[in-house]
Amino acid sequence: MPEGLKTLTRYTIEEEHRHPGSSGEFSALVNVLATATKIIANQVTRGAIVGSLGAAGPGTPPPTPHRELDAVANDIMVSQTQWTGHLSALLSEQMAGVHPVPGTHRRGKYLLAFDPLDGSSNIDVNLPVGTIFSVLRAPAPDGGEPSDADFLRPGAEQVCAGFTLYGPATMLVLTTGSGVDGFTLDREIGAFVLTHPRMRIPDDTSGFAINAANDRFWERPVRRYVHECLDGAQGPRGRYFNMRWVASLVADTFHILTRGGVYLYPSDNRPQAGGGRVALLYGANPVAFIVEQAGGAATTGTERVLEVVPDSVHQRVPLIFGSRNEVERIERYHREPDEGPSFDRSLFGSRSLFRPAGR
Structure with a gap:
């Protein structure tokens, strides 16, 4: 050694x-x-x-x-x-x-x-x-x-x-x-x-991780956020974003701890999704604790993860975490769910992989 x-x-x-x-x-x-x-x-x-x-x-x-x-x-x-x-x-x-x-x-x-x-x-x-x-x-x-x-x-x-x-x-x-x-x-x-030593998540980021195949099931605040990122420099954010998704919570968390970013496994409207997909006690809570201690933020979209009072040992919740300013923006979008443009339900568009919001 x-x-x-x-x-x-x-x-x-x-x-x-x-x-x-x-x-x-x-x-x-x-x-x-x-x-x-x-x-x-x-x-x-x-x-x-x-x-x-x-x-x-x-x-x-x-x-x-x-x-x-x-x-x-x-x-x-x-x-x-x-x-x-x-x-x-x-x-x-x-x-x-x-x-x-x-x-x-x-x-x-x-x-x-x-x-x-x-x-x-x-x-x-x-x-x-x-x-x-x-x-x-x-x-x-x-x-x-x-x-x-x-x-x-x-x-x-x-x-x-x-x-x-x-x-x-x-x-x-x-x-x-x-x-x-x-x-x-x-x-x-x-x-x-x-x-x-002393891992820190930057407050701002140009990267996000989400399973884009579920676009049609997301709640409006999440669709608004993701579509704004996908619109890049021509959209309301005025800059380009990168998207990645490993489908491994630990891998995506480590990436955010080392390079920044925001991770979204949000609530959606599928009946089997219930209140979310990430186990609170042995998934969302430990990740949220780590993320907050590294200077980031973690939310369900409507409340701080670490303040959720469990009602069962295998309870599952939505989980959004990462660079603080992006997480706070997503929380704000959840507080104003009717704001933002209308959305085309198509996942694929002719111009690129994703059709921009509002078309």
Whole structure:
């Protein structure tokens, strides 16, 4: 390891030293999570090979590499964290409900919510995937058996959030409420080292990420914003924008953290979309916490993500985040939904990929 690089272990210990009286439990939990994601990274690099590790049970969809890896990643997260004594309960996208730490293990003072393999459908085509996690303080030890209610708190109460990106390099992005730092896995020494200290999202951007195929389903404020961007220098924004969409929340988030931009997974009018598509507790909340700590903003379109009070552990919400000035513009458009031009419902036009708004 080059001289001067700081490992995650050293980083967490130094953070503990800045808080006299700290027990060390929190830094130990962060390092346990890092170990779990290193194991998952190893499995992800094997791709379809992991599909041979098990078979789908009765009534489940046919086995595919990404479904197998979802289950493998979930098992790794649970097995690596529940025995440590740091957690009281866990919640995952792969679980129907809360998973209390077994009575055979000591229960700790934290709760862990996580998506073990975000963007897992990208495994089939070898695109980036990742693990997202959120840490909350557990209720007092005498509060009884852990339950769903323990997790139903706004994201502003998170004490830690992060994600690991499994791409050309394995990256860990972490916040404990005092900024955002990025770490790269050095495989020669088997440790994460600090490579992206104090990550910041610029207030302004000329890039946005959205699934443009859903244009006809978007609410009017979102269509107004996107069409204005697509109109470029000739439109009301007076400048050109770039559009990208990876369909992996962790990959799009990392891109925005390093280059700026705005991400939109908005509410739409399809019945199956409900109130949104992004899981609040183990998707939108940790990403919003990271983004805000990096100087950006995160909204559902109508309210700050971190202020949403959950009504169920698997609740899904719209998610818009990134460069602050663009997010605030989108929020303003939601407050004035009838403003702006009329829209042609056609997705494709003869002049370019998208027909400009108002034609």
